[in-house]
Amino acid sequence: MKKNNYGTRTGRRKFLTFVSKLAGTSLVLALPGVSLAEKGNPTQTASSVKQIIDIILKEMPNAPLATTVDQLRSGSMDQEVTGIVTTMFPTLEVIQKTIKAGANFIIAHETPFYNNQDEVDWLQQDDAYKYKVDLLNKHKIAIWRFHDYWHGHKPDGIIMGNLIKLGWEKYYDANNPRILTLPKPMTIKNIAALVKNKLGISSVRVVGNLTQNCSTIYLAFGYMDSKRQIAAIQEYKPDLILSGETREWETVERVRDGLLMGQKTSLLVLSHAVSEEAGMEYAAKWLQPKIAGIKITHIASKSPFVFL
Numbered sequence: 488m489k490k491n492n493y494g495t496r497t498g499r500r501k502f503l504t505f506v507s508k509l510a511g512t513s514l515v516l517a518l519p520g521v522s523l524a525e526k527g528n529p530t531q532t533a534s535s536v537k538q539i540i541d542i543i544l545k546e547m548p549n550a551p552l553a554t555t556v557d558q559l560r561s562g563s564m565d566q567e568v569t570g571i572v573t574t575m576f577p578t579l580e581v582i583q584k585t586i587k588a589g590a591n592f593i594i595a596h597e598t599p600f601y602n603n604q605d606e607v608d609w610l611q612q613d614d615a616y617k618y619k620v621d622l623l624n625k626h627k628i629a630i631w632r633f634h635d636y637w638h639g640h641k642p643d644g645i646i647m648g649n650l651i652k653l654g655w656e657k658y659y660d661a662n663n664p665r666i667l668t669l670p671k672p673m674t675i676k677n678i679a680a681l682v683k684n685k686l687g688i689s690s691v692r693v694v695g696n697l698t699q700n701c702s703t704i705y706l707a708f709g710y711m712d713s714k715r716q717i718a719a720i721q722e723y724k725p726d727l728i729l730s731g732e733t734r735e736w737e738t739v740e741r742v743r744d745g746l747l748m749g750q751k752t753s754l755l756v757l758s759h760a761v762s763e764e765a766g767m768e769y770a771a772k773w774l775q776p777k778i779a780g781i782k783i784t785h786i787a788s789k790s791p792f793v794f795l
Contacts, residue, residue, distance in 0.1 A: 530779040536592055536629045537564040539571070542777055547636045555635040556598070560605050561620070562629025568592045568781055573771040575764045576788040577630050579619060584786050586626050593630045594774075596637065596645070596767050597760075605632075637770060645708055648769030649762070652685045665706050666723055672700040675727060675753055682729070687787075688761045690794040694742045695753025701726035708762040713737030720745065720752045728754045731762030761790050 570590025610616035
């Protein structure tokens, strides 16, 4: 048998050229030092905040967006990343756990600074704002928001993360991603129990009859403007709106009036943070295969409420 010459410099070069050609195909290789974590989507080496963000944006439709809240809110684009944490809200508790974990890059869905645009001029004398900024600066923690892009991903990362947790991902309809049709009707009471169990929610609120059977569910995780939710009632006439957060004097009252008229749409309110947390847990699992050598951990920000 003819011996290969991979032990020589020339042989190694030929071998690497051969591997590179294969890596450009759809094959997933199992060779030492060569790893393609996903078909057509190989793990990439990244060390800085900017490099990691660039890897994420390559997967996003229409990136970069001209206007977005997905901006770096602390730290530097050039800093070397020691570890990544995904979360819903970058609370002080999440930041402290990030520091203990030896990580320095938080990818957060929501704002660290108490308003959607992260405007801070009005917070300069606020004790909590100053404490949080000092902590971030002291430990060189970078925070990047992953909100608009993650919702714009196909499928929406928050919706898909929740559906996976609930065991409903097979019912996802890419042509109508906000409407979920269950193959077998469930009562609102049973849906509430499932959501509480799978998403780790201690308490939910319902406008409607707990014994009502539901087949079609409108997905409104997080916060959705009430005009959109009310328009969805009119357009889709769903059995149930699965909502993260809504103002009590808007969608809530529209649903109540509709039920009194004999309409069928009920409302199940989960609370904002817990209604999107599974989507950021999914973000960690989605991102990890794309980045080599950096550990990605999900730290839940959890619900801020105590229910009595």
